[in-house]
Amino acid sequence: MKKLSIIGMPMDLGQLRRGVDMGPSAIRYAGINERLHELFDEIDDLGDIEIGRPEVSVDSETGLRNLELIAEKTxxxxxxxxxxxxxxxxxxVLGGDHSIAIGTLAGVAKHYHNLGVIWYDAHGDLNTPETSPSGNVHGMSLAVSLGLGHPALTTVGGDLPKIKSENIVIIGARSLxxxxRKLIKDLGIKVYTMHEVDxxxxxxxxxxTINYLKGRTDGVHLSLDLDGLDxxxxxxxxxxxxxxxxxxxxxxxxEMLAEAxxxxxxxFxxxxxxxxxxxxxxxxxxxLIGSLFGEKLL
Structure with a gap:
């Protein structure tokens, strides 16, 4: 039996521009449940995790915005x-800014020994408090999942790296x-920039990507940032x-991920x-979600 559970995570705490908290509602309004109805035996929309309307806070030591709140909600x-x-x-999981991946990956990783990650994104999200130009946590979520970053974030869901650098493929990078860039080279992370796409x-x-991950992972998580698209x-x-x-x-x-x-x-x-x-x-x-789950024209 094919079951799908939809979780809305309307969190905009990882960056400064308001509005991304309405992302899950916009995706539902665009017909996500109706689109997937025939592809699953059962769809359970679990609604949205409560975020509230917290005031923006800045950690005095690191300059990270909304650090404790992001840790709590993720x-x-x-x-x-x-x-x-x-x-x-x-x-x-429907976002929300990309800081939500800290929570998603922490939950998923409990069920796999060698979790693979496809990071479909214009950005690497591999900053740490030391390298971040902005202090925005949505640019740190992949680094956090590797165990790099503030302890309040790296300990979400357990005090261990959630993923290994050799199990990551970044697709669509064009702003690093x-x-x-240094971390990617140091860790040997596989990256397909727009140069490779072209x-x-x-x-x-x-x-x-499929061949690379299939041989080394026991599950693969797709983290798709819509800014990966033009x-x-x-x-x-x-x-x-x-x-x-x-x-x-x-x-x-x-479509190729669905076939694989x-x-x-x-x-998303x-x-x-x-x-x-x-x-x-x-x-x-x-x-795109429809295609991921095997929707076909004929």
Whole structure:
């Protein structure tokens, strides 16, 4: 029996631009439940995790914004994801900014020895408090999941790295800070920048990614930031970077992941309807989710 559990995580604490907290609502409004109805035997929409309207706080030692609140809320998400997987349901998390991945990965990692991660994003999100130019935690979530960063975040869901650097593939990178570039080289993280997307084509990149992860992982999490797509196709994101992956290339990537039958959890993040055009970005997210779960034209 194929079961899906949808978790809304309307958190905008990891960055400064308001509106991304409405992302889960925008994705639901774009018809996520209806779109997936025929692809699963059972869909359980668990609603949204309560975030509230907290005041912005800045940690005096590190300059990190909303540190304690993000730690608290991502722990709740980690527990929820953990419960969903324990019930043998597929967890689909709707964001929210990319700091929510700290919680998603903490919950997922409890169920796998060698969790793989596909990070579909314009950014590496590999900053630490020492390298971050902004203090925004949504640019640190992948580093945190590797066990690098503030203890309040790295201990969410247990005091261990949630993933290994050799089990990560970043796709679509085109905006990396200096500290992130150094970390990628030091840890040997596999990255396909837009140069590779243009040069190799998405088919080759997905074939290589699938082959790379299948042999070394016992589960694969997809973390898809809508700013991985070009802003023409996904304008409603907080940190758009021109020259991104096309809508059609993204569909192909999702279709190939569906054929490989390797994704065991997923999150779609950074949909900001305030910055969008007629809910275009949320609609794109819903279409890509459909492809990920095996939706076909014929």
């Amino acid at each position: 722990k709740i998400l980690a527990d929820k994801v953990d419960d969903v997987i324990a019930s043998q349901s597929f967890p689909l 800070d200096e500290g992130e 040069r190799l084509g998405m088919t080759t990149i997905m074939e290589e 802003p023409n196709d996904a304008p409603g994101v907080g940190t758009p970077v021109i020259g991104g992956i096309s809508y059609r290339e993204s569909h192909l990537a999702m 039958n390797m994704i065991t959890s997923a999150e 993040v950074e949909v900001n309807p305030i910055l969008d055009e007629k809910n275009k970005t949320a609609t794109a997210a819903v279409a």
